[in-house]
Amino acid sequence: MPDSAIQFRSVSYRLENGRELLHDLNLEVRRSETLVLLGRSGSGKTTTLKLINHLLAPSTGEVRVEGRSTREWDVIRLRRMIGYVIQDVGLFPHFTVARNIGLVPQIENWPPDRIQQRVEELLEHVGLDHSLGERYPRELSGGQRQRVGVARALAADPPLLLMDEPFGALDPITRAELQREFLALQGRLHKTVVFVTHDLREALLLGTRIALMEDGRLISVNTPQEFVDSTEPMVAAYVAAFGTPEIRKRANP
Amino acid sequence: MNIWQFMLHNHTEVLELTLEHLWLVGASTFFAVLIGIPLGILITRWPVLNKPVLGTANIIQTIPSLALFGFLLPAPWIGARADRLAILALTLYALLPLIRNTYTGIKGVDRAVIEAGRGMGMTDRQLLWQVELPLALSVIIAGVRVGVVISIGLATIAAAIGAGGLGEYIFRGLAMVNDQVILAGAIPAAALAILADVSLGWLEKRLTPH
Numbered sequence: 001m002p003d004s005a006i007q008f009r010s011v012s013y014r015l016e017n018g019r020e021l022l023h024d025l026n027l028e029v030r031r032s033e034t035l036v037l038l039g040r041s042g043s044g045k046t047t048t049l050k051l052i053n054h055l056l057a058p059s060t061g062e063v064r065v066e067g068r069s070t071r072e073w074d075v076i077r078l079r080r081m082i083g084y085v086i087q088d089v090g091l092f093p094h095f096t097v098a099r100n101i102g103l104v105p106q107i108e109n110w111p112p113d114r115i116q117q118r119v120e121e122l123l124e125h126v127g128l129d130h131s132l133g134e135r136y137p138r139e140l141s142g143g144q145r146q147r148v149g150v151a152r153a154l155a156a157d158p159p160l161l162l163m164d165e166p167f168g169a170l171d172p173i174t175r176a177e178l179q180r181e182f183l184a185l186q187g188r189l190h191k192t193v194v195f196v197t198h199d200l201r202e203a204l205l206l207g208t209r210i211a212l213m214e215d216g217r218l219i220s221v222n223t224p225q226e227f228v229d230s231t232e233p234m235v236a237a238y239v240a241a242f243g244t245p246e247i248r249k250r251a252n253p
Numbered sequence: 254m255n256i257w258q259f260m261l262h263n264h265t266e267v268l269e270l271t272l273e274h275l276w277l278v279g280a281s282t283f284f285a286v287l288i289g290i291p292l293g294i295l296i297t298r299w300p301v302l303n304k305p306v307l308g309t310a311n312i313i314q315t316i317p318s319l320a321l322f323g324f325l326l327p328a329p330w331i332g333a334r335a336d337r338l339a340i341l342a343l344t345l346y347a348l349l350p351l352i353r354n355t356y357t358g359i360k361g362v363d364r365a366v367i368e369a370g371r372g373m374g375m376t377d378r379q380l381l382w383q384v385e386l387p388l389a390l391s392v393i394i395a396g397v398r399v400g401v402v403i404s405i406g407l408a409t410i411a412a413a414i415g416a417g418g419l420g421e422y423i424f425r426g427l428a429m430v431n432d433q434v435i436l437a438g439a440i441p442a443a444a445l446a447i448l449a450d451v452s453l454g455w456l457e458k459r460l461t462p463h
Binding site for chain 1: 369372373375
């Protein structure tokens with residue numbers, strides 16, 4: 001197996017009107033790491049993420065997942081081995097929590113008793129009570145909903161996980177709770193995760209490496225420690241924007 | 254003799270005409286659903302077809318009903334029997350609300366939900382049957398409701414080409430200058446329309462996702 005789970009090779013992405021959202025991206029995501037894509041809104045983070053599960057196709061260059069270009073993958077197979085969590089969660093409002101979580105196993109035709117067993121296992125994984133399985137998404141709090149979103153993404157045990165600002169819409173306390181749980185979960189599961197955020201604190205907390213993006217370009221890829229110590233102007237500016245001393249303290253607990 | 258006595262006296266005929274009326278409306282709604290919903294789905298998949306399909310359905314809707322019955326008269330097989338002709342015309346009229354509501358219903362499904370489904374590897378067909386149609390159902394039913402209510406009204410005109418239904422009384426009453434006979438057709442027709450509106454409205458409300 002190749003050491004890198006995902007590779008971007010000279011990837012650009014342009015809209016039909018010619019506007020370039022991503023410019024000549026070269027990036028590698030290593031197996032079992034959490035790579036954080038950090039940057040402000042419109043920097044190309046989400047575009048990068050959607051190129052991995054082929055919700056978008058590169059205009060030039062190629063994205064390789066598990067050594068194979070996303071153009072060559074059967075797109076349905078590709079997506080089913082990639083868990084996907086988005087900020088708006090996107091739970092199916094007409095499905096119960098249990099059916100939402102069991103969605104990918106269901107479309108993969110698992111037997112019902114195995115799905116049910118898996119659903120209960122996942123509810124536990126993400127710290128939700130079994131009784132919530134019969135509820136509908138509208139009956140849950142924001143934090144519970146996002147937990148369900150994470151459980152759903154993990155359902156078929158995909159080796160890759162894409163998370164697009166999954167905790168962005170939560171209140172600070174719930175957010176901190178879910179971040180901690182994410183770390184604990186990742187400590188057990190060792191998925192390859194690509195995590196999009198604009199929050200530097202979140203990036204430092206969760207990331208194995210941090211890829212800073214600005215205006216459709218990749219600025220640098222650093223470990224959290226390197227990131228806070230970096231003298232590269234754009235990185236330093238990002239750190240300064242979050243308050244340098246406080247951030248340094250966080251990186252050196 | 255007041256109107257109620259008239260209807261009571263002629264209750265077999267009132268019932269017969271009501272059943273004819275329901276047959277015209279039921280059959281045309283059936284065909285309109287059969288054609289309109291797939292067309293509505295089709296134009297969500299191929300946006301190029303959006304304008305021609307909705308445009309055509311729109312134009313059909315603007316043709317005065319009597320004229321449409323007349324246009325269809327020379328059609329082979331269809332033109333041979335008045336009820337076939339009426340059903341075809343009513344089907345055409347009911348198409349617009351069905352196509353439009355199917356389209357807007359599906360388009361109105363939360364983008365995040367669609368994106369999550371697609372991102373998890375649902376095929377287009379799975380997305381349609383498990384997500385888009387169930388979530389659009391109440392809007393589609395609203396289209397059926399509009400179509401049915403329009404059809405119940407328009408079906409009275411079908412009597413002009415001899416297709417029967419409650420319009421028989423209305424045209425007969427007009428010819429006889431007899432209000433009672435007109436009302437014997439108009440009241441049951443209005444009652445049918447209200448009944449259809451209320452019951453389909455109830456169904457629509459029940460199916461509305463929260």
